[in-house]
Amino acid sequence: MMMEKGKKTRISLDLSQSAFDRLSSLEQITDSSSKADLIREALRLYEYLVRQSVKGSKVQCVATDGTVTEVFATSLPTPAQEMVSA
Numbered sequence: 495m496m497m498e499k500g501k502k503t504r505i506s507l508d509l510s511q512s513a514f515d516r517l518s519s520l521e522q523i524t525d526s527s528s529k530a531d532l533i534r535e536a537l538r539l540y541e542y543l544v545r546q547s548v549k550g551s552k553v554q555c556v557a558t559d560g561t562v563t564e565v566f567a568t569s570l571p572t573p574a575q576e577m578v579s580a
Contacts, residue, residue, distance in 0.1 A: 507533075 509517065517529055526532040543553055543566045553566035 517532065520526070521529055521532050524532060524535075526535070546553055547566060552564055555563050555565050557563070
């Protein structure tokens with residue numbers, strides 16, 4: 495489903511107090527201009543992680559001491575394969 499460029503859709507989001515506090519903290523840490531911008535950026539990052547996962551990639555963090563930790567893994571249903579070519 496393609497949306498017209500510039501057209502926006504408003505959504506309402508209910509969060510627990512702890513989730514709202516985490517969102518507010520991330521907003522400050524990242525110096526985001528708003529919670530909406532932070533959520534849009536988080537969506538872009540999540541989409542990237544899912545696309546990489548669907549391709550079979552592993553997303554990892556490498557610490558300064560060389561320690562490797564897998565930070566994202568998901569098992570998605572077969573229709574998610576459509577994301578690979580999108």
